[in-house]
Amino acid sequence: MTDRPDLQGLPLERKATLLSGQDFWSTPPVEEVGLPSLVLTDGPHGVRRQAGDLTGMGITDNLPATCFPPAVAVGNSWDPSVAERIGEAIGREARALGVHVVLGPGVNIKRSPLGGRNFEYYSEDPLLSGVLAAAHVRGQQAQGVGASVKHFAANNQETERMRTSAEVDERTLREVYLPAFERVVTEAAPATVMCAYNKVNGVYASQHRWLLTEVLREQWGFDGVVVSDWGAVDDRAAALAAGLDLQMPSDSGAGDRRVVEAVRSGELDAALVDASAGRVAALARYAGGPADGFDAAAHHALARELAAGCAVLLRNENGTLPLSSDTRVAVIGEFARTPRFQGGGSSNVNATRVDPALDAMRELAGRELPFAPGVGDDAAARRAEAVALARDAEVAVVFVGLADADESEGFDRTTIDLPAAQVELVRAVAAAAPRTVVVLSHGGVVSLEGWHDAVDAVLDGALLGQAGGGALADLLYGVANPSGHLAETAPVRLEDSPSWLSFPGEQGRVVYGEGVLVGYRGLVTQGRPARYPFGHGLSYTTVATSDLRAEVTGDDTVTASVTVTNTGDRAGAHVVQVYVSTAAGPVRRPSRELRAFTKVGLGPGESREVVLELGRRAFAYWDVVESGWVVAPGEYAVQVCADAETVLLEETVTLAGDELARVLTMDSSVAEWFTHPAAGPALVEALTATMPADAASPADQAVMLQMIGSMPMRRFAADFGSALPTDLLDRLVAETAAARTAP
Ligand code: BGC
Numbered sequence: 001m002t003d004r005p006d007l008q009g010l011p012l013e014r015k016a017t018l019l020s021g022q023d024f025w026s027t028p029p030v031e032e033v034g035l036p037s038l039v040l041t042d043g044p045h046g047v048r049r050q051a052g053d054l055t056g057m058g059i060t061d062n063l064p065a066t067c068f069p070p071a072v073a074v075g076n077s078w079d080p081s082v083a084e085r086i087g088e089a090i091g092r093e094a095r096a097l098g099v100h101v102v103l104g105p106g107v108n109i110k111r112s113p114l115g116g117r118n119f120e121y122y123s124e125d126p127l128l129s130g131v132l133a134a135a136h137v138r139g140q141q142a143q144g145v146g147a148s149v150k151h152f153a154a155n156n157q158e159t160e161r162m163r164t165s166a167e168v169d170e171r172t173l174r175e176v177y178l179p180a181f182e183r184v185v186t187e188a189a190p191a192t193v194m195c196a197y198n199k200v201n202g203v204y205a206s207q208h209r210w211l212l213t214e215v216l217r218e219q220w221g222f223d224g225v226v227v228s229d230w231g232a233v234d235d236r237a238a239a240l241a242a243g244l245d246l247q248m249p250s251d252s253g254a255g256d257r258r259v260v261e262a263v264r265s266g267e268l269d270a271a272l273v274d275a276s277a278g279r280v281a282a283l284a285r286y287a288g289g290p291a292d293g294f295d296a297a298a299h300h301a302l303a304r305e306l307a308a309g310c311a312v313l314l315r316n317e318n319g320t321l322p323l324s325s326d327t328r329v330a331v332i333g334e335f336a337r338t339p340r341f342q343g344g345g346s347s348n349v350n351a352t353r354v355d356p357a358l359d360a361m362r363e364l365a366g367r368e369l370p371f372a373p374g375v376g377d378d379a380a381a382r383r384a385e386a387v388a389l390a391r392d393a394e395v396a397v398v399f400v401g402l403a404d405a406d407e408s409e410g411f412d413r414t415t416i417d418l419p420a421a422q423v424e425l426v427r428a429v430a431a432a433a434p435r436t437v438v439v440l441s442h443g444g445v446v447s448l449e450g451w452h453d454a455v456d457a458v459l460d461g462a463l464l465g466q467a468g469g470g471a472l473a474d475l476l477y478g479v480a481n482p483s484g485h486l487a488e489t490a491p492v493r494l495e496d497s498p499s500w501l502s503f504p505g506e507q508g509r510v511v512y513g514e515g516v517l518v519g520y521r522g523l524v525t526q527g528r529p530a531r532y533p534f535g536h537g538l539s540y541t542t543v544a545t546s547d548l549r550a551e552v553t554g555d556d557t558v559t560a561s562v563t564v565t566n567t568g569d570r571a572g573a574h575v576v577q578v579y580v581s582t583a584a585g586p587v588r589r590p591s592r593e594l595r596a597f598t599k600v601g602l603g604p605g606e607s608r609e610v611v612l613e614l615g616r617r618a619f620a621y622w623d624v625v626e627s628g629w630v631v632a633p634g635e636y637a638v639q640v641c642a643d644a645e646t647v648l649l650e651e652t653v654t655l656a657g658d659e660l661a662r663v664l665t666m667d668s669s670v671a672e673w674f675t676h677p678a679a680g681p682a683l684v685e686a687l688t689a690t691m692p693a694d695a696a697s698p699a700d701q702a703v704m705l706q707m708i709g710s711m712p713m714r715r716f717a718a719d720f721g722s723a724l725p726t727d728l729l730d731r732l733v734a735e736t737a738a739a740r741t742a743p
Helices: 011-016 072-079 080-096 126-140 170-177 180-186 209-220 236-242 254-265 270-286 296-308 357-365 379-392 419-430 468-476 520-525 670-675 679-690 696-708 715-721 726-739
Strands: 041-043 099-102 146-152 164-168 192-195 225-230 313-315 329-333 395-401 435-441 457-462 509-511 543-551 559-568 572-581 594-603 607-614 621-623 628-630 634-642 645-654
Touching: 011 254, 011 270, 072 080, 072 126, 072 457, 080 099, 080 126, 080 296, 080 645, 099 457, 126 146, 126 170, 126 180, 126 594, 146 180, 170 180, 170 621, 192 209, 209 236, 236 254, 236 270, 236 572, 254 270, 296 379, 296 468, 329 357, 329 379, 357 468, 379 395, 379 419, 395 419, 419 435, 435 468, 457 468, 457 645, 509 628, 543 634, 543 645, 559 572, 559 634, 572 607, 594 607, 594 645, 670 679, 679 726, 715 726
Parallel strands: 041 099, 099 146, 146 192, 164 509, 192 225, 329 395, 395 435, 435 457
Antiparallel strands: 313 457, 543 559, 559 607, 572 594, 572 634, 621 628, 634 645
């Protein structure tokens, strides 16, 4: 690794060249200080190193690399070791391909099931997204290859992504849309953070000082490079002032010239150029040594192993799965022969090889299995052919899903339905076959309605990467035991999704009207059942959960322990999901929020005690008055759940939390004054002293207080509060200010 080069002696113009790319994918060298050019390429689930010269976008002409399971699948693994091992392997390939920063992972929250890029993101839950992304970054950077956590922030749709303004209140940003970034930054120190294309509350993310400097650097301590998404810079000088270091790709020096002019005219402080150029130069620590090759066969095998941990067994009636090698199976559906394994757009990897599930199933069965594509030009004939095979089989395994053209970066979907021909195929096969298994391939979530009840088992692969076909065969035949869980709710109806009313916005704005009630948080709070809730996933074994203990270890911390026992006869991995539920505090809380999880391997009959720490943030909400995280004193239910809808065990704890005493002003309401722990009793005492003997009863006073409770004290005191001396009020204002303890 190269030490941080000293830029001090360089003229302004030269330093400014470091603030933008020299072409589409690399930074400029600065030979006089020994600074090499660095290559940044996509990411996130494999290296997309453009072949040939780097002057253009070249989405399709890329060097071969392993296509690992995309984030949609890694999200379903609930397993940071999957993310970490993918990061490590990508790091190895990047070094071999001469890449210094791989642009990933993406941690935007899946706000809507329609999000066109949901395949590239982990989850609708910020904890799950953050834990997995931090593991990916750790793995990749341990190989000496920088990461770029993206797209910061509130880039939750593709529609008008370069112009729309995400209108999000601060509590929602802090609780839902920022925590995954925060966790990656504070736990894994990524080399770069990529700002989003969109505006956030009216300001381009690339020019958003609050986001890029106050939150990211000052509050979270980020000291790496903020890089623009490709083409996200609108006003280069404003972006630099806001905290954006590196503009990508090259704009032929226009941005750098603008920066120089702005410094010369006094519009920009030269220190900003020094700081940003210095940070870009410090990326040289990722310059790496001589590139080694990578072992493509070993990485393919790794991709298969990891993919098996990502698929979700949604349904398995009467032990239909696993198949045995002598089960008479008919394989149906073009996706069995031509896998759909990754999403479209900038993340599209040129895979080193692709395993069709059909071949892998034949290998495991040890014989030829009949196959019919089921769909095609003459749909009816294709369907009839598939139905004939299904009728002769014991089990029909039908591969359906979304095609490449149905979803991609750059546009959102308009429906979650499977294509009609695929639904008809499933229904026709299910009517003919003794038993039917559906295998799903898709990036964004798909509806299971109209066919779900007619089939016996559903194995949801989402997108599993280049070795996904082999992994699906391993799972279908029981070589591997399914252990994935949904990282995104599968709703009954698209309309049930909490963001439905305001996605994707209109006339340049998208109002995040559901607030913090995103995904399962909204559905569970409203009591709307999903087809399959967030967190759902079956296994070929069974696990019993017992002996939950929740021990309060401080004012706002709890240790939860629970015993999990594999009660079946197969080894399996089990995810312990811990949620917290509370009504404490002055804000509406989601009914339940995921606050800790871990995946544990259990042999047949094995029992383990799992201990999970719930820190302060597991109980906190973002308080806009205090401008900080607050743990409200009160009761909190610690729930071990099978999924977001199903509580298995629950323990309630009482937390001391934070002193919520507010500073009172004359604009505080009468109710705030009277309920204030210090000022309230003093006021009551003052009032009681002036009251005649026949004053209102305490019950009448309570009704009165309710009636006038929302009046600002200023007006109450002026118009009705003659019994409240001004000097008393002034004294209490001063005392509450002095006594305030910030959370
Ligand atoms: C995408 C980024 C990507 C970049 C470079 C942009 O369009 O939003 O995720 O890293 O292009 O390909």
